[in-house]
Amino acid sequence: MSTVVLQYDNETDIVKEYQNTKSERSATSFVRMYQQFVFATALRFTQNYDDADDISQEVFIKALNNLSSFKGESSIKTWLYRITTNMCITFKRKKSFVSLFSKDDKAEEFFNIESNEMNPQQKLEGEEFTANFYRALSKLPEKQRETFALRYFDELPYEEISKLLGTSVGGLKANYFQAVKKLAVYLK
Amino acid sequence: MxxxxxxxxxxxxxxxxxxxxxxxxxxxxxxxxxxxxxxxxxxxxxxxxxxxxxxxxxxxxxDIEKPIRDRSRNLSVKVNDKLNKRKSSIYGGFLNPKLAMPIIAILIGGLMIVYYGNQKKSQEHLIADLQILTEQDIETINNPDDEFSLIEESINIQHSENSVDYSDITQFEDEINQITESEIKNMALKNPKELSVYLSNFNQFDPTFLDELNILNEEEFQKLYEELKNEDINS
Structure with missing residues (x-):
């Protein structure tokens, strides 16, 4: 997961710089460092690129507005993950409430992560495999899906994932194995 | 190991x-x-x-993360744009409906506090004024019927046994008004005693006057009658 960060050595420098200056440059660096992580998390919960984009923007705005009060008791990733999941839960509630009063023609799109993304180029074997992978991922139970994503993509240690998901390390390892096994079966 | x-x-x-x-x-x-x-x-x-x-x-x-990377590429630009817009709308103040409503609510709340504060103050002033009244003042306020007597006392109107009984005078005037001139004349000519008795009911009539009427002839009586007509009965 490579990101372009502007002249900062690590996340602590970015946070300090933003806390002191509130500059656009430090805000940009902060967003770039975590944009994939936040966007991917939001996408897993919403199953929709546009919704994930909107939520990601709001997550960063909230994070930047509250960065001055960030005490560093947890990692930035953990903190951002909590903000993102909370926003996704709120978003889903709002969306389901609105859908009670309006016929949602995009219901299909809501569950098909790749439906809007398919173009002739993507129909190539590799792209299709990627699309299948995300579809399979979206079908996993939430705990298994999140454990897999946080461990496989974000490479978080089990202890940190345990704090985020409220599951024991042993339980997480079992979830991880189940997720990998199901994905392998689905993509075989 | x-x-x-x-x-x-x-x-x-x-x-x-x-x-x-x-x-x-x-x-x-x-x-x-x-x-x-x-x-x-x-x-x-x-x-x-x-x-x-x-x-x-x-x-x-x-490159499994390519779609996510592509989609999130411009996130920093969007976030900075939104941050700048929100900053400017905060300085824009009332133009932002999200801010305007709470500000208006606070202003109305403030005005209500000032209004009720003033009302309370004026009540406190009234209470302070009441505290400097005498016990008699307070009694008068509580019993408005006594107010007239209090005013009378304050302008030194003295009541005595010799004072005029205004209710009797009013009654006398009413009675006199009811008697026509001809009735008095007839009464005096036919039965002077009856007139005397009638007039004696009003306490202020001298009965010896009736004896004198008896010795008057017609001409003298008419003359007297004419004089009496011009007299102010109250004087």
Whole structure:
């Protein structure tokens, strides 16, 4: 997961710089460092690129507005993950409430992560495999899906994932194995 | 010590828990050794490793995160734009409906506090004024019927036994008004005593006047009558 960060050595420098200056440059660096992580998390919960984009923007705005009060008791990733999941839960509630009063023609799109993304180029074997992978991922139970994503993509240690998901390390390892096994079966 | 750790026998569940990290190369050396040493006892685990490797090997060779990376590329620009817009709308103040409503609510609340504060103050002033009234003042306020007597006292109107009885005068005037001139004349001519008795009811009439009427002739009486007509009866 490579990101372009502007002249900062690590996340602590970015946070300090933003806390002191509130500059656009430090805000940009902060967003770039975590944009994939936040966007991917939001996408897993919403199953929709546009919704994930909107939520990601709001997550960063909230994070930047509250960065001055960030005490560093947890990692930035953990903190951002909590903000993102909370926003996704709120978003889903709002969306389901609105859908009670309006016929949602995009219901299909809501569950098909790749439906809007398919173009002739993507129909190539590799792209299709990627699309299948995300579809399979979206079908996993939430705990298994999140454990897999946080461990496989974000490479978080089990202890940190345990704090985020409220599951024991042993339980997480079992979830991880189940997720990998199901994905392998689905993509075989 | 190291050999002891590596020779620990792992059960199937423990092997399964280590399997993903083993396949993705994320086990530390000690756990990797332990896992490999136990692998020979679990042919199903060996098969699962092959299945996972075949699928995830393909996945790892591809840029699986490309769609996410592409989609999130401009996020920093969007976030900065939104931050700037919100900053300017905060300075814009009332133009932002999200801010305007709470501000208006606070202003109305403030005005209400000032209004009720003033009302309370004026009440307090009234109470302070009441506190400097005498006991008699307070009694008067509580009993408005006594107010007239209090005013009378304050302007020194004295009541005495010799004072005029205004109610009698009013009654007398009413009676006089009811008697026509001709009735008085007839009464005096036909029965002077009756007139005397009638007039004596009004306390202020001299009865000797009736005796004098008896000795008057017609002409004298008429003259007297004319004079009486011009007299103010109250004087």
């Amino acid at each position: 190291e050999n002891n750790t590596e020779n620990i026998r792992l059960n199937e569940n423990q092997m399964q828990e280590l399997l993903p990290d083993f396949v993705f190369g994320r086990l530390n050396d000690s756990d990797k050794m332990k896992f490999e040493n136990n692998l020979q006892f679990y042919p199903e685990i060996q098969q699962e490793i092959k299945d996972v490797q075949s699928v995830f090997g393909k996945l790892q060779s591809m």
